[in-house]
Amino acid sequence: MLIMSDVVNNGKNALLQTAANIEQAAAYCSSNYLNSHNQKDAIGETMNYATQSLGTMIHQLSHLATTFLKVLDEKVDxxxxxxxKVSKLGMELKIRQEKVARKAIGSCTVSKVPVKYANSKMRQEPPADFVRRPIDYTALDHIGHGFKSQVSSRSLYLCQD
Incomplete structure (x- = not known):
């Protein structure tokens, strides 16, 4: 606002000074016309002063308007x-309010107890494959009073492939 008031005051002062100069020129032209022997030249001189004064006034008004528009553009920017900035702050405020609301909703819910799973033991190697062997009835023949067989137990193992 300070810049705008300075611009307006400077423009106003320049226009007042131009108005005073135009009044002095008008007084000179009036006295020159009345005292001049050649009134045609006096009217031509008056027209030149009037044209020059109007041009000066228009230039100053144009300069003042341009400066005023620049100041207004700066204010708009x-x-x-x-x-x-205000809209960004508004968005941040809405985000924070939503976070607070979500926390409030979350505090109303029951928290889950995490399920603890037993750690699975490392996989053990499977037991060795079962090997079926024929029953050797002669293995215990040398003990006690049993019947002795002629077929050896070794031959039974060799026959079965």
Whole structure:
């Protein structure tokens, strides 16, 4: 606002000074017209002063308007950046509110007790395959009073492949 008021005050002062200069030129032209012997030249000079004064006034108004528009553009940019910051803060606020609401909902629920699974033991090697052997009835013949066989037990093992 300070920049804008400075621009307006400087433009106002320049316009007031130009208005004072135009009044002085008008007073000079009026006295020149009344005192001049050649009024046609006086009117031409007055027209030149009027054209020059109007051009100066238009230039100053244009400069003031351009400067004022630049200041307004800067203000719009500042407001846009402030609006962007406010919208970001609003989004962050909504995110935080949602997090708090989710925590509140989570506190109302029952927490699960984690299930602990027994560690599976390492896989043991399967036992060796069963080898079926024929029954040797003569293995205990040398003990006690048993009947002795003629077929040896070794030959039984060799026959079975």
């Amino acid at each position: 500042n407001l846009a950046s402030i609006e962007d």
